[in-house]
Amino acid sequence: MNVSVIGAGKMGLPVACQFSRNGATVTACDVNTAVVEAINAGRCPIDEPGIPELLGELVRGGSLSATTDTPTAVRRSDVVVVLVPVLLTAEHDADTATIEAVTRAIAAGLRPGTLVSYETTLPVGTTRRLAALLAEGSGLRAGVDFDVAFSPERVKSQFVLERLTENVKVVGGLTPEAAARAEAFYGRYLGAPVRNVGTLEAAELVKLAGMVYRDVNIALANEMGRYAERVGVDLHAILDAVNSDGEAALLLPGIGVGGHCTPVYPYFLLRDAERRGMAAELTAVGRRINDAQACWALDRVEREWGPLAGAGVLVLGLGFRPEVKEHVSSTAFLLAPEAERRGARVLLDDPLYSDDELRAHGFTPGSLRDGQLPEVLILNTAHAAYGALDFASLAQRGVRVVFDGRALWSAAAVRAAGLVYIGVGRPAAQQDWQPVGAATLAQARA
């Protein structure tokens, strides 16, 4: 079995390794020559547990190699798997330029008998359009001369190797034969349980529905958190109880949702639904609530501590997940400009990023390490380094209030150090809130 994996990134490379370790001869294709050179030298260009060792072994054994020449690799392949990103345009629509370019490169090398399986998350209907592009570019007939499948990648970075074989691998095809062929391929070469859901569109919707569910679930948790704050209940303390009825599966409230998946893919559904004359209202509201959490956090700081105008703020964490150096759609990008708009001087600390990297992403680097600190600390990422802070020392160095955006700290420990503790989903120490003004209410609703 000869397999090409197009896109040797955080997902494509582990998937290529997995096919290869299960007996396929795999060529990883990437436009980035540094990535290709690293793979061919047995060096792993991504940060993913278990992959560096596996990659070295497979490259030395001759079953995995890399190239920038996609058409040539495709020409030698029985199966072509696509894992290049589809991100958002400025208008929050799917930007399919890269995957269309990849599809044209595949078409240039496509032979009769090949199965092309798209794993990149796509708006419903896109794979069928890409199949037509493959046919147009190759002169072959889709579903007759070659097969097309969609099989969403649903694993999580940093857990990829274990999840690749544990998660159910969903497949759908342009034809029932293509779906059955994808089912057999993934069962044998991925080694995961496979569920054939039939059509391309069904498989595309599986991924989108899962992502929208997650985003809306978090939005609901955020709304419950806002309410819990008002009624004097710590939502984190009761979450287990909420989820103990065998029905609810409420996620955690937080300061916002980042990453290249959860805040992105709901728009694939939203925009496509609009084009089809339907308003995906809950999906849209979920996005709005989650993106408004940053404002909500700053509102609480202003209400429970004081105005941000003239104050110093240190945001802790750029990464959208703990211990992960990835910042796409990080809530830090919402927090910093909004705090600045309110007149604060904003610094950002993240132990995984150098000062130059932080500057390159538009932030002024700050540090918890030494010296005088700003009055306001806002926790955006629950990095382990932030888990065991000495709050008494922070108070001595000028901190007055902390906003715990990830329920990482003990409110009692922070308050014992003389600091104001404000936690997402947690009530203020004294429930003496004034009724909120019309502007705040309008913002919360927006």
Ligand SMILES: NC(=O)c1ccc[n+]([C@@H]2O[C@H](COP(=O)([O-])OP(=O)(O)OC[C@H]3O[C@@H](n4cnc5c(N)ncnc54)[C@H](O)[C@@H]3O)[C@@H](O)[C@H]2O)c1
């Ligand atoms: N990263 C995740 O946590 C995750 C989780 C689940 C699913 N996914 C899916 O995987 C897809 C890929 O994500 P990723 O994290 O691997 O992205 P990535 O940015 O880590 O890697 C993408 C790779 O594709 C390469 N590439 C770009 N254009 C190309 C072209 N024209 N030809 C060949 N290679 C090209 C890039 O150089 C890069 O190495 C996402 O769009 C998503 O649908 C990602």
